[in-house]
Amino acid sequence: MDIPDKMFGPLTFQAKDKYKPSDDLETKCLLCEDSFNLSLRLDIFLTHLFDAHRCVIEDILNIKKLPQYLAHWRQRLKDNWLESIVPSVKIDGVGNTYFLFSDLLAEDKEIRYKLRLEHVLEVQEFERTDKGYVRSCLFCNHTFEGTRQEFVGHLSRQHNLQLGNAQNLVFVEKLVDLVEKKLRSLLCVYCEKTFTDRNALKEHMRKKLHKRINPRNKEYDQFYVVNYLEADKNWRAIEKQNDEYVSSTEGNGDEEYSDWCESGDKITCLFCGHAENDVNLLCLHMDSEHDFDFVAVTDRLDFYQKVKLVNYVRKRVHDNKCPRCGVSHPSFPLLEAHMVREEHHKIPDLTVFDQPEFYFPTYEDDAFLYHIDDVEE
Template identity: 40%
Template sequence: MYKSQFVGLDDKPCDTKCLLCDCIFVLPTNETDFLTHLFKSHRLVIADVTKIASLKSYIHYWSVKFKEAPLTAYCTTLLMNCTPDGQPSKNEHYFLLSDCLSEDKTLRNEIHQAKLELALAQQEDERADKSFKRGCMFCRTEFCGSRITYIKHLFQKHNLYLGKPENLVFVDELLDKIQNNIENLICIYCEKIFKDRTVLKEHMRKKFHKCINPHNKMYDKFYINNYLESGIIWKQGQPNSGKNLDLGDSSSENEDEETSWSDWSGESIEIICLLCNYGNNEFVYTLRHMKEVHNFDFEETVKDLTFYQKVKVVNYIKRQIQLEQCIFCEAKSDNVLEHMKTQQHCKISAEKVWNQPEYYFPMSENDSFLYNLDATSKSDEENDSESLTEAM
C-alpha cells in the first residue's frame, strides 16, 4: 500500500466515481447521497464511515481493488429480512466493508497518517510564509507578513475568538469563510441573518457570539488537534466526538488555563457565583446558592432591568468583590462577605453607582455567568431600549 494512492486528501469538493459503477458523486458535499446509493444499488455498507480521514481516498483505493476481485473477497456477507427499499424479504444478502479486515484497517490508518502529514506540512508553510497580506475585516488596519499577528489583532481589538494560532491550520480559508459570513450579515456562531451590519454587530456583542459555531460542519479542518489521533470522528462538524480543540486565549502571554472545544461550545461550563468561588454547570443551582447562602436574590434584583443593565450589575458586583468592597455601601473590608452578611448588605447599591459605561466590560474573558443572562432577560437585541452608541 502506498501513500501516493491517496488521492483527494484535501476537503475540496470534486467528482468521485462510485467504486462499483459509473455513477458520479461530488464528495464530500454529497456524501449522504453516495452512501445511500451504495446501499440501495449495491447493497454495500461501509462501517464507521465518519472515522475515515478521507472518504475520497478510501473510495479510490477500494475501487481499484474491486476491479481485481469480487465484493465477497473483502466484505463480510450479512443476511437481512428486507430489501434495500424496506420491503419484507427473507435472507437478503448485503455486504459490509469494515476494519475487521486487516487490509481495511491498515488503509484507514495510513490515510489518517497521510492527512496528518498534509495538515502539518500546510501549517509549517503558513508559519514560515512572510508574504501574508490582509486587511482587517472589521477595521482599516492592514497586515503584512504574519498570520499570527492578524489572529491576535482580531482577538485583542475586536474580541473575535478563533483560538491559539499554533492550533490553527488552513488559516486563509478559515478567515475567508468568517469574512464571507460577516459581509453577508450572518452571525458566525448562531448563523442567523440580520438586516444590517449594525444589528449584526450588536447581536454578536450582546450574545457573546464572537466565536465560530462548533456545530457547523466546515470548521473542524482548521484545528490541528483534529488530525492527531487515529480513529476519532473525522466527519467535519462532530463537536461531541470527545476530541478537544484547544481554543485558549492566544493573546495573553501569562495564560492561566486552556479552554477546550466543549468549554467554548457551551457544554459543561461551570457558572461561578458572583460572590464566592462556588460553581455549578446549571445556572439555576448557582442562582439558588446565591439566594440560600448569601441571601442575594439575583433574579429578583434584576427582574426589571434591560439586558445591558444586567451586564453592568454582574460586572459591578464582580469588580467590587475583587476589590474587597461591599456591593451596597462600597466599604472596604478584609472579609467583605462577612461584612455584607452582618450588615445585611447583600444587595446592590443605587443605580447611579453601577449603571456606568465602564461596567459594560467583563472582569474576565468568557464569563460563564454572563453567557446565561438571557435566561433572565425578556428583551430582544433588536428592540432593546439601550442606545447602541452608549453600548460601545
C-alpha cells in the first residue's frame, strides 16, 4: 500500500536536537592518569580498562554523563583500595580476576540513577527554553517556530492531540517523531489499529476520542519525567504507591480532590475556594487575603519544587491538615481558623514537600501547575 508524502501535514526534514552532552572532552581514566576522548575513543578506553586495570564497566553505553560517572569513581578510588569497594569476578578460562562496575553495587546504582536524572532534567530544561525549534505541524500546513512545549501546545489547542502535560515531557523531538511515524503508517496512536486511508483514521480518532497516546503502552514511558524521578519506579508504581497511601488515611479520599483543584476554567486558591481566570489575580488574592506572596516564597525554588509545593498544599488543605505544622482538624472552617490564628499560611521546610509523591501524576488535574511559569515577578 502506497502512503502519500503529505499524510497529516507537509513532509519536511527536521533539524536534530541541539542539546549535546560533554562526552567529547578529554576524560581521565578512573585508575590512572591516561586521558581519553570518550565520544571518539570509547572502545580504546574500555580496552585500556580491561588490559591495564582488569576492570569492566557493565552497560556503559547506557550510562548518562559518563565523564561524571568516571570522575566519581576516580575520586572514590583515590584513597581506597579497589578490592575493598568493587566486587571481583572470574570471566575467562584462565582464572584471572576482574573487577566489575555494575548496578549490582549499591553505590554504582545510585550514581547511575543520579546522573541519569540530572541528564533528563538538563534535556528538559533545554527543551523548555530553546526557542529555535522549527517543525511543520503534523496536521496542518503551519510551520511552527518556538519552544517544544509551545509546539505540543499547538497540537493540543488546534488539533486536540493530547501528548500529556508539557511540563512533564522530555525528549519531545523523539516523541513527536514516533507519533508522526504511527500516523504516516495509518496507525491510531491510542489503540494502534491500522486503517486503509487517512480519512478513515482521522474519523476513527475523532469519534473514539483516540487523539491521545495510550498510557498502557510502555513505549511512551521514556518521554515523561515522572518515570525518572525514582530508581526502578515508573508512574504506574508511584501511582499504586500513592493509591495505597490514600486508602490507608482518614477522610473522604481523592474522589473529592478535583473539587479543590479547578472551578470550570478558573484556577483555585491554594488555601480557600476563591477562583480566578488569571493566575496573577489569584496570586494577588493569596497575598491580600492570606498574607501568602507566592512569588516571594518560591523565589529560590525551581519549577519542579514549585509543582511539588502546590500539590503538597492542595493535598493537605483537602485533608483538613495544616500545610505548615501538619495538625489535623475536623473540618475546613476549623483548619482555616487555625491557619489565621497561628499565621500558618506559610510553606514548611523544603524536605517536607520536595518528595516524588508530590510531583506530577497523582494530582495532574491541578490547573495551577499549568500556569506557574505565567506568574509575573
